[in-house]
């Protein structure tokens with residue numbers, strides 16, 4: 020009798036837990052993110068670091084195209100934090116996009132913010148990360164967006180899917196490194212190792228048993244969802260004796276592109292198909308840094324991180340496993356190979372909507388800069404303090420977020436005079452440049468865009484201080500990459516060679532060292548949207564700016580009202 024009673028009670032409980040839940044699970048999914056400290060051991064030493072739910076890399080969010088997900092973010096750490104959904108366009112809802120002091124004030128220790136992730140046209144691999152100081156080194160994870168019910172991948176369904184998150188590991192607290200760099204004006208110290216799924220791999224000390232292993236079956240196909248979550252380093256990635264076929268990037272499908280290696284810049288994602296079609300054995304997948312700064316100013320992590328692909332079956336494995344060939348650390352041409360050949364799918368189900376003409380043309384220069392220090396006492400180049408700018412404005416982060424300042428008409432937080440062209444036109448990529456140009460001006464200027472304007476931005480690298488590559492990331496809009504080249508953009512000649520047929524659709528694009536990239540998008544998402552270099556130290560130095568996209572006339576073309584629990588400043 021007692022037993023029957025218990026079973027009966029249990030049934031009621033089960034009914035409430037699952038039966039009750041189904042109703043709301045159909046349209047929304049809800050996650051809990053608890054940001055808190057946890058101890059992690061890598062490279063023979065242990066440190067405390069911020070994590071989400073004690074996981075590193077953090078939890079994966081699974082979704083279907085077009086869904087809205089709610090994440091209840093609890094800050095149980097000791098520092099301010101914000102979370103950004105990287106590559107999610109958040110239509111009409113910048114409120115929970117995440118960049119600190121741009122769209123919100125930080126979630127302070129002990130408080131909570133319920134964030135919406137509003138998916139629309141994105142499909143593929145995206146990710147989420149902290150968007151406050153350098154916390155994203157450890158606070159990040161994947162967002163996987165599956166095709167809607169009734170639609171499928173534009174390629175043969177893989178036998179399995181594997182997440183590959185690339186990262187960087189410092190033995191000490193990353194924010195201590197950031198603070199020290201800010202204090203003495205120096206470039207940050209290189210990390211102690213690169214990571215694949217949180218692990219340095221067995222070429223590094225104390226890492227053998229924890230190396231990430233992927234077991235594969237011969238003749239099966241695997242979809243690798245690769246994310247570069249490293250703070251600073253562009254990465255070459257390859258798999259020994261296997262080809263990879265790129266089928267998507269940044270939450271958008273591409274024409275299949277078969278490669279021996281890919282270069283993945285910070286912030287970017289790639290979906291690649293791996294066919295396990297080699298002799299059953301053990302093979303390394305490996306990643307190492309691409310770094311092209313001038314000799315003497317080239318501080319980068321020179322380690323190689325590995326994981327193992329292990330065929331199932333009975334055989335005597337090669338020892339050690341085969342290591343893939345990766346380009347030389349400074350091979351700029353190799354680093355651009357995928358970018359040079361990547362094309363969007365541009366078919367009936369995945370149309371290419373690149374604006375064929377543009378109403379707003381902007382030219383933005385990306386520069387490393389320097390501020391003089393008394394008696395050349397700083398630790399940057401020639402005793403200066405390192406800085407960075409867009410159109411010579413080194414962004415000064417306000418203490419009230421720009422979104423609320425805009426929405427509530429709070430004066431004095433930002434100006435709307437961001438220049439649409441460089442204030443001084445010079446030979447941007449010349450070998451020798453006047454030292455006078457190295458000094459930036461500082462400010463909190465935004466560029467206001469009319470609703471539905473068609474925008475072209477030419478991102479022009481300069482050779483000030485050090486011409487290096489800059490992976491530029493735009494919030495709120497994915498863009499089409501219509502052209503790129505080395506040297507200075509030529510407004511008469513270069514547009515003739517634009518790809519307006521099947522340009523890739525991305526949210527992060529690397530502007531080559533001493534070169535340029537042209538992107539186009541329709542400013543159809545009203546709100547406040549950050550654009551910045553995804554090399555974290557360049558962001559810290561000021562290589563960032565903001566777009567305000569105005570409301571359109573129709574109510575459906577206007578920003579939605581804020582949630583009631585916006586974190587206070």
Ligand SMILES: *[C@@H]1O[C@H](CO)[C@@H](O)[C@H](O)[C@H]1NC(C)=O
Nearest residue numbers: 044045046083086167168169
């Ligand atoms: C999608 O289809 C699956 C199985 O066919 C079903 O379980 C699920 O509820 C559907 N999801 C939505 C959002 O319609």
Ligand SMILES: *[C@@H]1O[C@H](CO)[C@@H](O)[C@H](O)[C@H]1NC(C)=O
Nearest residue numbers: 191195196197199200208209
């Ligand atoms: C950076 O590295 C140098 C040399 O190894 C070391 O002396 C310095 O303390 C490091 N700085 C930080 C912030 O770790």
Ligand SMILES: *[C@@H]1O[C@H](CO)[C@@H](O)[C@H](O)[C@H]1NC(C)=O
Nearest residue numbers: 317319320321322323348349
């Ligand atoms: C990187 O490391 C390798 C061996 O570990 C060394 O031979 C090479 O000189 C290093 N390169 C740079 C640019 O530091």
Ligand SMILES: *[C@@H]1O[C@H](CO)[C@@H](O)[C@H](O)[C@H]1NC(C)=O
Nearest residue numbers: 311314347348349350351352
């Ligand atoms: C790359 O670095 C090596 C030294 O490590 C140097 O000899 C070579 O010229 C560099 N290549 C380029 C393209 O800068």
Ligand SMILES: *[C@@H]1O[C@H](CO)[C@@H](O)[C@H](O)[C@H]1NC(C)=O
Nearest residue numbers: 391392393394395396397402
């Ligand atoms: C700068 O150098 C001069 C001459 O050596 C010295 O007199 C002065 O105190 C220094 N200033 C600072 C701020 O260190």
Ligand SMILES: *[C@@H]1O[C@H](CO)[C@@H](O)[C@H](O)[C@H]1NC(C)=O
Nearest residue numbers: 411442443455456458459460
């Ligand atoms: C940037 O602005 C500063 C301060 O006004 C000026 O000294 C510098 O020459 C400018 N540089 C460029 C490249 O416009």
Ligand SMILES: *[C@@H]1O[C@H](CO)[C@@H](O)[C@H](O)[C@H]1NC(C)=O
Nearest residue numbers: 471473541543571572573576
């Ligand atoms: C936005 O622009 C497109 C053309 O690019 C046009 O078809 C559409 O009607 C416009 N939408 C609104 C709301 O103005």
Ligand SMILES: *[C@@H]1O[C@H](CO)[C@@H](O)[C@H](O)[C@H]1NC(C)=O
Nearest residue numbers: 389400401454457483484485
């Ligand atoms: C450092 O100073 C020297 C001498 O004035 C100059 O030639 C060089 O370009 C400077 N380097 C940087 C990065 O400013």
Ligand SMILES: *[C@@H]1O[C@H](CO)[C@@H](O)[C@H](O)[C@H]1NC(C)=O
Nearest residue numbers: 098099124125127418587588
């Ligand atoms: C945390 O955020 C609040 C609100 O913006 C701010 O007043 C405070 O200075 C921040 N704390 C730190 C350590 O930055």
Ligand SMILES: [Cu+2]
Nearest residue numbers: 489552554557
């Ligand atoms: Cu940069």
